[in-house]
Amino acid sequence: MKKLQLQEIERVKSISEKDFIEKYFKKQIPVVIENLTEDWPAYKKWRLNYIKEIAGEKLVPLYDDRPVSHKDGFNEAHATMKMADYIDLLNKEPTNYRIFLYNIMKEVPSLKSDFKWPKLGLRLVKQLPMLFFGGTNSKVFMHFDIDYSNILHFNFNGEKQCMLFSPDQTKYMYKIPHALISREDIDFDNPDFDKWPALKYAKGYICNLKHGEMLYMPEGYWHYMKYLTPSISMSLRAFPSKYSNLGKAIYNITVMRYFDNFMRRLKGQDWIDYKNKKAIINTHKSLGIK
Numbered sequence: 001m002k003k004l005q006l007q008e009i010e011r012v013k014s015i016s017e018k019d020f021i022e023k024y025f026k027k028q029i030p031v032v033i034e035n036l037t038e039d040w041p042a043y044k045k046w047r048l049n050y051i052k053e054i055a056g057e058k059l060v061p062l063y064d065d066r067p068v069s070h071k072d073g074f075n076e077a078h079a080t081m082k083m084a085d086y087i088d089l090l091n092k093e094p095t096n097y098r099i100f101l102y103n104i105m106k107e108v109p110s111l112k113s114d115f116k117w118p119k120l121g122l123r124l125v126k127q128l129p130m131l132f133f134g135g136t137n138s139k140v141f142m143h144f145d146i147d148y149s150n151i152l153h154f155n156f157n158g159e160k161q162c163m164l165f166s167p168d169q170t171k172y173m174y175k176i177p178h179a180l181i182s183r184e185d186i187d188f189d190n191p192d193f194d195k196w197p198a199l200k201y202a203k204g205y206i207c208n209l210k211h212g213e214m215l216y217m218p219e220g221y222w223h224y225m226k227y228l229t230p231s232i233s234m235s236l237r238a239f240p241s242k243y244s245n246l247g248k249a250i251y252n253i254t255v256m257r258y259f260d261n262f263m264r265r266l267k268g269q270d271w272i273d274y275k276n277k278k279a280i281i282n283t284h285k286s287l288g289i290k
Contacts, residue, residue, distance in 0.1 A: 002190075002191065002193050002200075003191075004163075004188065004191060004199060004202060004204060005201075005202065005203045005204070006163065006203075006204050006205060006206040007203075007204075007205055007206070008205070008206060008207060009030050009031065009032050009162075009164070009205045009206065009207040009215070010029075010030075010031050010032070011031070011032045011033075011034060011207075012031060012032070012033055012034065013033075013034050013035050014033065014034075014035050014036065015031075015033055015120075017119060017120055017121040018121070020120045020121060020216075021120075021121040024216055024218075025120075025121065025122065025150065025216075025218070025241075028166070028218035028219070029218065030164055030205055030207075030215065030216055030217055030218060030221070031215075031216050032207050032209065032213055032214065032215050032216075033213070033214045033216070034212075034213050035212070036118060036154075036212075036213075036214045037115075037154060037156075037212045037213075037214065038212060039116070040114065040115050040116055041113065041114040041115075042114040042115050042156060043156075043211075043212050045114055046114065046156040046157060046232055047156070047157050047232075048087045048090060048091060048157055048230060048232070049087070051083065051087060051104075051133075051232065052083065052084050052087040052088075054108050054110065054111070055083045055104060055107065055108045056082065056083050056084030056087070057082060057083070057084065058082070058083045058104070058107050058108070059080050059081070059082060059083075060080065060081060060082070060083050060086060060099050060102060061079075061080055061099065061100070061102065062078060062079040062080060062081055062086065062097040062098065062099060063078050063097070063098050063099075063100045064078050064079075064096040064097055064098070064138075065096050065138070065139055065141065065184075078097075079097065081097075086099070086133070089135065090133070090135045090136075090230040091230065093135075093136075094135055094136040094137045094138070095135035095136075095138060096135070096137075096138050096139075097135065097138065098132065098133060098134040098135070098138050098140065098227075099131065099132060099133035099134075100132055100140075101130040101132070102130060102131050102132070102133075103128055103130055103131075104131050105128040105129065105131075106128055112128070115129070115154075115234065117236070118152060118214075118236070120152070122150060122152070122238040123238055123239065124152075124236050124237065124238050125149075125236075125237045125238065125239065129234050129235060129236050130234070130235060131232060131233065131234050132232070132233040132234070132235070133230075133231070133232055133233075134160070134225075134227035134230065134231055134233075135227060135230050136227060136228070136229055136230060137226070137227065137228075138226075138227045139224070139225065139226045139227070140223075140224065140225035140226075141181055141182070141184050141224065142163075142165075142173065142181065142182040142186070142188055142222055142223070142224040143180050143181040143182070143222065143223065143224075144167070144180055144220055144221060144222045144223070145180070145220075146180055146249065146252045146253060146257070147237070147239075147240075147249045147252070147253065148219045148220045148240040148245040148246070148248055148249040148252075149219060149237035149238060149239065149240065149249075150216070150217070150218055150219045150237070150238040150239075150240065150241070151216070151217040151235050151236070151237055151238075152214055152215075152216055152235065152236040152237075152238075153209075153214065153215045153216075153217055153233060153234075153235050154212075154213070154214045154233060154234045154235070154236075155209035155210065155211065155212070155213055155214075155215075155231055155232070155233050156211055156212065156231065156232040156233070156234070157211060157229075157230060157231050157232045158211065158227070158228065158229030158230050158231035158232075159208055159209065159210050159211075159228040159229050159231065160208070160209050160225055160226065160227045160228055160229075160231045160233065161206065161207070161208050161209075161225070161226045161228055162206065162207050162208075162209055162215055162217075162223060162224075162225055163188060163204060163205070163206050163223065163224040163225075163226075164204055164205040164206070164217060164221050164222065164223050164224075165202060165203075165204040165205075165221065165222040165223075166204075166218070166220075166221055166222075167220040167221065167222075169202050169203060169204065169222065170222070171198070171283065171286055171287065172198040172199060172201050172202035172283070172287075173198075173199075173202065173222055173283075174186060174196060174198065174199075174279045174280060174283050175279060175282075175283070176275050176276065176278075176279045177275050177278050177279065177282065178256055178259060178260045178263070178275065179256075179260060179275065180252070182222070182279075183196075183276060183279050183280070186199070188224050189226070197284075197289055198283050198284065198287055198289060201287075204222075208228065219240040219241065219242065219245050220240070220245055220248075
């Protein structure tokens with residue numbers, strides 16, 4: 001079976017601000033910090049049943065792995081469910097349903113006291129962090145974030161696998177034009193190199209995040225997530241350090257997403273189909289693949 005060229009992300013138990021900045025942030029290299037959350041209340045408390053107890057009646061947005069449709073708005077939820085029912089589903093069986101970018105701390109303010117702002121030398125955006133939930137075998141398609149943030153991604157309750165590619169690997173990723181995603185029909189766990197030959201040249205990183213561990217994802221990194229067990233995740237963000245990435249972020253937020261939504265309304269599914277075809281044409285043309 002053919003596999004992508006992936007190296008294990010470096011791990012440290014703990015790290016000083018100076019070492020984090022010098023070894024990872026300035027070099028834009030990912031790292032897993034294993035013990036960063038051990039003194040957080042969340043380390044002991046953030047389990048699915050605890051969330052069910054304090055937020056069970058909240059109605060939450062759910063997303064699955066269906067292909068992008070012209071009928072869907074930008075980041076529009078596919079379904080809704082009470083948190084208690086969703087957690088019962090996670091505990092019962094594998095499901096594709098995920099909670100994505102949910103501001104649960106606004107709904108349940110007591111959660112704010114369960115985490116601490118890490119002191120790693122980053123200027124973190126001091127807004128309420130968003131949470132993510134996923135069931136066994138659910139996947140987050142390959143993408144990069146609209147704002148090019150440096151991301152501190154924490155995992156609780158279970159285990160998830162994270163696959164990363166740096167921005168310089170974009171030429172191999174079959175990027176969809178006017179979007180932040182790769183072709184959704186690519187199976188990054190078992191890629192078909194006959195169908196997607198550019199992926200043979202892509203070099204990336206991989207890790208499994210367990211309870212309490214944090215992954216640093218540098219700005220603009222592509223990432224694909226697979227929940228190995230039901231898990232809760234949280235991301236803290238810092239603005240991009242490179243002016244070029246800040247410019248891209250502003251363009252994505254103020255122009256790109258609105259243009260894409262306009263074209264979906266104007267052209268419908270033809271716009272989605274056009275972009276999917278262009279992802280292949282653009283990738284193969286730039287690499288001289290026929």
